[in-house]
Amino acid sequence: MRETVWRGRFDEKSDDDSPIDEKLPRRREARELLFSLLRPFRVTVAVLAVIVVVENAARLSVPLLVQRGIDHGIPPIAEGGPARELALVVAALCAVVAVQAVGRVVFLKRSGQVGQKVLLELRRRVFRHFGRLDVAFHDRYTSGRVVSRSTNDIDAIQELLQNGFDSLVTAVLTMFGTAILLVVLDWRLGLMCLVAFPILVLLAAWFRTESAKTYREVRDSAALVIVQFVETMTGIKAVQAYRREERNQEIFDGVADRYRDINEKTFKLVAVFMPGVKLVGNITTGVVLLYGGYRVLQGDMTIGTLTAFLLYLRMFFEPMQEITQFFNTFQSASSALEKLAGVLARPPAIADPPRPVALPRVRGEVRFAGVGFEYVPGRPVLPGLELTVPAGQTVALVGTTGAGKTTIAKLIARFYDPTAGAVRLDGVDLRDLAQDELRRHVVMVTQENFMFSGTVADNIRFGRPEATDAEVVAAAQAVGADRFVATLPDGYDTDVAKRGGRLSAGQRQLIAFARAFLADPAVLILDEATSALDIPSERMVQRALRTVLADRTALVIAHRLSTVEVADRVLVLEHGRIIEDGPPAELIRGDGHYAALHDAWVRSLV
CATH class of the missing domain: 1.20.1560.10 (ABC transporter type 1, transmembrane domain)
Incomplete structure (x- = not known):
C-alpha cells in the first residue's frame, strides 16, 4: 500500500x-x-x-x-x-x-x-x-x-x-x-x-x-x-x-x-x-x-x-x-x-522589450483595454475587461473568490501578461516598459507581508536600499509604525527574526506599508492587506492606510468592507466581469450586490 x-x-x-522542468x-x-x-x-x-x-x-x-x-x-x-x-x-x-x-x-x-x-x-x-x-x-x-x-x-x-x-x-x-x-x-x-x-x-x-x-x-x-x-x-x-x-x-x-x-x-x-x-x-x-x-x-x-x-x-x-x-x-x-x-535555458515569460519606452513623468492612470486572461487554456478568468482608473483614484475591488480580483492586481504589477488586449500605464502598454521602471512606479502589497532576515530598518528600506536612516524613520512615522518600533529592544536595529517571527501580524503590516510609502510608487496595489488582522490591529492599519494611499493611484482588494471605506470607487466583480461600479456610499444606498454585502457585513459586527 x-x-x-x-x-x-x-x-x-x-x-x-514536470511540464516546466528541465527536459533530458x-x-x-x-x-x-x-x-x-x-x-x-x-x-x-x-x-x-x-x-x-x-x-x-x-x-x-x-x-x-x-x-x-x-x-x-x-x-x-x-x-x-x-x-x-x-x-x-x-x-x-x-x-x-x-x-x-x-x-x-x-x-x-x-x-x-x-x-x-x-x-x-x-x-x-x-x-x-x-x-x-x-x-x-x-x-x-x-x-x-x-x-x-x-x-x-x-x-x-x-x-x-x-x-x-x-x-x-x-x-x-x-x-x-x-x-x-x-x-x-x-x-x-x-x-x-x-x-x-x-x-x-x-x-x-x-x-x-x-x-x-x-x-x-x-x-x-x-x-x-x-x-x-x-x-x-x-x-x-x-x-x-x-x-x-x-x-x-x-x-x-x-x-x-x-x-x-x-x-x-x-x-x-x-x-x-x-x-x-x-x-x-x-x-x-x-x-x-x-x-x-x-x-x-x-x-x-x-x-x-x-x-x-x-x-x-x-x-x-x-x-x-x-x-x-x-x-x-x-x-x-x-x-x-x-x-x-x-x-x-528557460527564458522568462515576462521579458523586457527590445526598445523600452521611457516614462519621464508618471501620473498613474491605469487602463485595461479588452484584457483577456486565462491561467489554463480554454478557461478564461477575464473574458475581455474594459476598465479605466484615473490617476490618483482609489478603487476597491470586491467580489466572490475566483471573481478575478487578484488576477487584475497581478496584471497591473505585470506578474503575468494578458492573453488578449493590453494593460496600460499612462497610455503605454506595460509590455513596452522596462521591468525596472515599471516596478519603480507600481508596487504590490500582499497579505503575506514577507519579512526578510535583517533589522526593521532593513525591511522598511527594502524597496529603496539607498534610503537614509532619516527617510526610514519618516516613512515609519507616516504610517504610525514608529510607536511600536520604539518599544522594540533595539528600535530600528531590532532583528525581525525568521520571516518576521518577532513581530505581530499588525506590526508586519505596518512595516509593509512603511516599505511601500518609502518606495513612493505612482500606483499601489493592496491585495487582501488586512485579511489576517484582528480588529484592534485592523484599526491601527486603517489609519496608516489613508496616509499610504494619499496622492497616488490605488487598487484595494479586500473581503473586509471596512477596508473598502477608504476607496473613492468600488468595483464589484463576478466571473471576471464588472457588474457594479460606483462610489461606496452610492452603492450602499442601492439594492445591488455591494449593498447586500455591506448589509451582511454590518450584521456580522453586531
Whole structure:
C-alpha cells in the first residue's frame, strides 16, 4: 500500500515528468554552459594542462630510472667499481620527484582557484536567473527543487572541478604512456599485456552507459528528498495542526527509500566493475611475472627491465580505479549540469522589450483595454475587461473568490501578461516598459507581508536600499509604525527574526506599508492587506492606510468592507466581469450586490 502512496508522490514531483522542468537530454546545453564558464580561464586551463603533462611525464620516468639503476648502477658497485652511475640515477630520481611534487602543488593551487571562480559565477547565474523568471514559473516550481538546483547540484559540479578532471587526465596519460613504455621496454611482453586492453575498454564502456542512466535517477531522487523535506519543514505548523506527521513521514520514507535503492544500484555497478578490473590486472600481472621470470632465467631480459615492466604494469591498471571514480563524479555532475542548464535555458515569460519606452513623468492612470486572461487554456478568468482608473483614484475591488480580483492586481504589477488586449500605464502598454521602471512606479502589497532576515530598518528600506536612516524613520512615522518600533529592544536595529517571527501580524503590516510609502510608487496595489488582522490591529492599519494611499493611484482588494471605506470607487466583480461600479456610499444606498454585502457585513459586527 505504501508503495502506491509514495510512488504517486514521486511521479507527481519528478523533474522529468514536470511540464516546466528541465527536459533530458540537455547534454548540448550542459556542454555549452560548462564551456561558457571555463572560457574566461582558457589560458589558465591550457597552462594547467601542460603542468599535468609534465607532472605525469616525471612520474612515468621513475620506473625507467629504477631500471637504469638496477641494470647499470648496481653491477659496477658489486664488481668494486665506482658508484657514479648509481649516484646520477638517484640524483635524476630526486629531480623528477621534485618536479612532480612542485607540479602537483601548482596544479592544485591554481585549479582550486579556477574551480571556485567557476562555481561563484555559476551560483550567481543561477540566483540571477531564478530572480528573473516569472511568477508563474515560481508558482509551479517548488522551493525544494530550487534549493536542490542551487545547492545539491552545484555541490556535484564542485566535486567534479576539484577532483574529476585531474583524475581523468592523469589516468588517461598514465594508461597511454605506460602502454607505449611497455611496448618500448619489451615488445613481446608489451603486446601480451595489451591483450587485456580491449577487455578493460568493454568494461569501462558498460560502466559508463549504466552509470549515466543511474546517476540521472540519483539526481531526480535527491531532488525529491529535498522537496519533501523543505515543504514539510516550511509548513510545519500546518503539518502539526492537521496531525499530518505520520502521513508526511510515510511520503518522506517513500522518496528516501527510492533514493536508497537507486544509490544501491550505483554501488552494484562499482561492485562489478572494480573487481573485474582487478581480476584482469592480477591475471595479466601473473602471466607477465611467469613469462618474464622465465626470460630472465634464460638471459633474454634483465632484472631491471622486468622490475620496470612490473611497475609500469601496476601503473597501467591503477588508473582504472581513478577512471571509475571519475565516471561516478562525472555522471553525477553531468546530470546536475543538465538540470541547471535546463533552468538557465528557460527564458522568462515576462521579458523586457527590445526598445523600452521611457516614462519621464508618471501620473498613474491605469487602463485595461479588452484584457483577456486565462491561467489554463480554454478557461478564461477575464473574458475581455474594459476598465479605466484615473490617476490618483482609489478603487476597491470586491467580489466572490475566483471573481478575478487578484488576477487584475497581478496584471497591473505585470506578474503575468494578458492573453488578449493590453494593460496600460499612462497610455503605454506595460509590455513596452522596462521591468525596472515599471516596478519603480507600481508596487504590490500582499497579505503575506514577507519579512526578510535583517533589522526593521532593513525591511522598511527594502524597496529603496539607498534610503537614509532619516527617510526610514519618516516613512515609519507616516504610517504610525514608529510607536511600536520604539518599544522594540533595539528600535530600528531590532532583528525581525525568521520571516518576521518577532513581530505581530499588525506590526508586519505596518512595516509593509512603511516599505511601500518609502518606495513612493505612482500606483499601489493592496491585495487582501488586512485579511489576517484582528480588529484592534485592523484599526491601527486603517489609519496608516489613508496616509499610504494619499496622492497616488490605488487598487484595494479586500473581503473586509471596512477596508473598502477608504476607496473613492468600488468595483464589484463576478466571473471576471464588472457588474457594479460606483462610489461606496452610492452603492450602499442601492439594492445591488455591494449593498447586500455591506448589509451582511454590518450584521456580522453586531
